[in-house]
Amino acid sequence: MRTIAIANQKGGCGKTTTAINLSACLTLNNKKVLLIDLDPQSNASIGLDIKVEELEKSVYDIFSELNRKSLDDVVLGIDQDFDLAPSQLILSAVEQELAGKAGRESMLLRSVHRMHKDYDYVVVDCPPSLGLLTFNALRACSEVLIPIEMSVFSLQGVARLLESIEILKAEYGHEVKPKALATMCNERTLFAQEVLRDIKNHFGQDVYETIIHSTVRLKEAAGFGVPIHKYSKKCRGAADYMELAGEVVSEEKRMGKVKSPSVQLGPRQVKEGVVFSYYDPIAKSVQLVGDFSKWKPLEDLMVQEKENKIWKGIVTLKPGKYQYKFIVDGEWRIDPYNSEVLTSDIGVNNSTVEVS
Ligand SMILES: Nc1ncnc2c1ncn2[C@@H]1O[C@H](COP(=O)(O)OP(=O)(O)OP(=O)(O)O)[C@@H](O)[C@H]1O
Ligand SMILES: [Mg+2]
DSSP, rough: EEEEEEOSSSTTSSSHHHHHHHHHHHHTEEEEEEEEEEEEOOOOHTTTTTOOOGGGGGGGGOOSSSSSSOOHHHEEEETTTTTOOOHHHHHHHHGHHHTTTTTTGGHHHHHHHHOSOOOOOEEEEEOOSSSSHHHHHHHHOOOEEEEEEESTTTTTEEEEHHHHHHHHHHHHOOOOEEEEEEEEEEEEEEEHHHHHHHHHHHTTTTEEEHHHHOOOOOOOHHHHHHHHHHOOOTHHHHHHHHHHHHHHHHHHHHHTTOTGGGGGGGGGGTTTTEEEEEEEOSOOOEEEEEGTTTTTOOTTTTEOOOOOHHHHEEEEOOOOOEEEEEEEEEEEEOOOOOEEEEEEETTTTEEEEEEE
């Protein structure tokens, strides 16, 4: 089971939007997901159409001294393979109620360990502060995804979050792997490129290749209480989060974890050539382009397999190293299931494949 906290004490940088849509897109990759709303504002719960004021129990109850509940007790089913541990405003009382109590920073960790239901992913949406709740999330998770909004001052405060991670390591021997995600990006403006460069300077390799673009559809979807792919399948936000989920799933390979469909994805050399594949169950069209096609789409090459919805195409290539991309519903995308990426002279990322 992978545990991912979505944290950044900066408000409004896309934590909740990422928590909801990454979770939903992971379920489209056949993963079982639990989303824990650890923010008293309850935006993740409200964004999934939960009437939080009517709930009899919520994630607060796993911290409660009086009538403590297990995570299994409080989760709600949102969709197939998608559960939510909802939040309520009362969660804001936890910090005061537990002041001075031993083990208070490990309560979420204990609840996650005691959970009976099996999940492939636990995603935790954190509040915009570095208090006890965020600390509980970092303590319970082995990864932290840090959404960074592409604006001035966007990196401000990130150092303090990274400090908390260091404290966890020093005091508890607990390692949390940070990885940044650029959010609310406005096209390829020079400014966006600069912020992206700053993020890369700060985080080195630990930045998701996927970029979440700015689109009002994401705001609208949350207003309607559904993940983006249920609101507008064809918009850029849906494709961006689908790409992010693909990238997250593809990390499993490097971590030496888990099963399909990721293992069949990524470029694969066979006798007839190289099999290129792309998984996006909601895409209407997927085309392959690369330096081997002079960056022109190879029409009718990629065909979607009915049983698993994976788009596949074989290209015969001579030995050498090639760059390529997919055009998914008109948008140019790297191969999220291939970690070999090369940044071209003009700052564009392309996937690469080596043919022997
Ligand atoms: N890619 C995007 N494009 C446009 N609007 C977005 C995008 N991502 C998020 N938003 C909008 O920006 C606002 C803040 O996003 P969100 O709630 O996800 O941030 P947050 O980090 O969880 O905020 P908080 O710190 O308050 O918890 C919301 O109105 C959301 O709909
Ligand atoms: Mg939020």
